[in-house]
Amino acid sequence: MTDIPKDHPRYESLITRERIVEGVNIGITSKQGLVAQGRGEAFDYMIGEKTTKSAAIAERAAVANILLADNAIISVNGNTAALVPDLMAALADVTGARLEVNLFHRSDARVHKIIDHLKAHGSGVVLGGKGDKRLDLSHDRAIVDEEGIFSADVVLVPLEDGDRCQKLVEMGKTVITIDLNPLSRTALTANITIVDNVTRALKNMIQFTKDMKTQNRDSLQEIVDSFNNDVTISDALYTMQENLKNKAEEKGLTCV
Numbered sequence: 001m002t003d004i005p006k007d008h009p010r011y012e013s014l015i016t017r018e019r020i021v022e023g024v025n026i027g028i029t030s031k032q033g034l035v036a037q038g039r040g041e042a043f044d045y046m047i048g049e050k051t052t053k054s055a056a057i058a059e060r061a062a063v064a065n066i067l068l069a070d071n072a073i074i075s076v077n078g079n080t081a082a083l084v085p086d087l088m089a090a091l092a093d094v095t096g097a098r099l100e101v102n103l104f105h106r107s108d109a110r111v112h113k114i115i116d117h118l119k120a121h122g123s124g125v126v127l128g129g130k131g132d133k134r135l136d137l138s139h140d141r142a143i144v145d146e147e148g149i150f151s152a153d154v155v156l157v158p159l160e161d162g163d164r165c166q167k168l169v170e171m172g173k174t175v176i177t178i179d180l181n182p183l184s185r186t187a188l189t190a191n192i193t194i195v196d197n198v199t200r201a202l203k204n205m206i207q208f209t210k211d212m213k214t215q216n217r218d219s220l221q222e223i224v225d226s227f228n229n230d231v232t233i234s235d236a237l238y239t240m241q242e243n244l245k246n247k248a249e250e251k252g253l254t255c256v
């Protein structure tokens with residue numbers, strides 16, 4: 001990894017980039033994952049590189065759903081495995097959800113490399129190696145474990161592809177995504193859309209779980225019932241619009 005000085009003004013962002021490049025180098029992240037990361041970074045500038053109030057509300061609703069679930073699964077892909085393996089392991093541990101590797105550019109070797117990588121970062125059991133069921137999709141993200149995503153009632157799919165998100169929603173599952181692009185098909189299709197960087201979102205969700213774990217089921221259900229995903233998405237879009245407008249006004253520009 002390139003040595004990034006801690007006092008660099010864009011330290012967090014540069015470290016994230018290095019992690020993704022390292023993921024490609026060690027064979028857990030696909031090259032296409034680099035493009036997805038770039039797309040995410042662009043939207044992160046627009047949201048202000050911080051967790052908005054509405055994203056925090058979505059993160060709490062996501063945690064409430066996971067805590068209420070019978071079989072909650074956290075889907076791991078090449079980007080999340082490279083960026084946040086320890087946070088995924090910690091979220092699974094604190095919520096009782098299980099991790100499952102699910103890849104668009106799938107090979108058995110890559111699946112097992114990611115499983116080993118997650119275990120090296122503190123995960124217990126990681127599903128995804130069996131691939132004994134198929135969703136009705138024409139690409140490899142269709143391959144899932146029967147005891148995992150196939151039978152899950154709640155699925156967290158960070159940085160997900162739109163097709164599979166739609167399929168999981170059609171199957172009646174509660175689908176939670178973390179996606180910085182509020183206009184992606186995934187963001188618009190999921191039941192809960194967290195418009196936040198996966199690095200910030202998972203840290204928050206781990207803390208929220210610790211805070212909420214002792215709440216009874218009725219109060220968790222209230223959090224679930226009062227959540228409105230349309231409001232969350234429109235808040236993210238308005239926040240980006242506002243940030244862009246403020247920046248333009250700082251420059252003293254008017255439209256030409």
Ligand code: ATP
Binds near residue numbers: 197
């Ligand atoms: P869709 O298939 O949902 O229309 P897409 O094809 O643009 O979206 P994918 O490559 O399928 O995107 O999924 C990656 C998504 O993850 C993108 O929307 C991207 O903005 C987002 N993303 C990338 N890096 C991060 C990150 N670090 N945190 C949160 N979201 C991210």
Ligand code: MG
Binds near residue numbers: 160
């Ligand atoms: Mg896609």
